[in-house]
Amino acid sequence: MNISISENAEHWFKDEMEASPGDYVKFFARYGGSSPLHEGFSLGITKEIPDEIAVETVMDGVHFYIEERDIWFFDNHDLQVDTDPASEELAFSYSKNS
Template sequence: MEIRLSEKALNWFKQEMEVEKGDFIRFYARYGGSSPFHEGFSLGVTREQPHEIGIESVVEDIHFYIEKSDEWFFNEHHLVVDVADSSDELTYSYEK
């Protein structure tokens, strides 16, 4: 499993969340909503220091990660993060 970010997504994080080199961005399973794999759970994103990194992708010295305890949510798929042209919001897809 890996985390893949488009250039647009990286720029979104820089502009909307004001991330800088050395920051940590966590993707996590949150209660509520739905996902392709788990009804009642959706993907959340926050800036916080890791406890136990399961998967990490470092882009321009910004750490994007998933905690080991949240790996189940991704059902052994890669997380692909992009930005929708129509809404300028993050989009998530999952690739085997």
């Protein structure tokens, strides 16, 4: 499994979440909402020190990661994070990994 962060999304994290080198940004399964992968669950994000990293991508010193306990949510899919040009908010997409 991989996490891909676009340049636009990287700027969003720096501007909106004040992410800076050395920070950890976690993607996690959140009860409520829906996603293309699971009804009743959606993807959450927070800045938090990791407990047990399963997947990690580092961009410009910022660590983007998923904990071992949340890996089930991705159901063998890679996560792509970008921004929606219309809303300028984060947009998540998932692709089956090989």
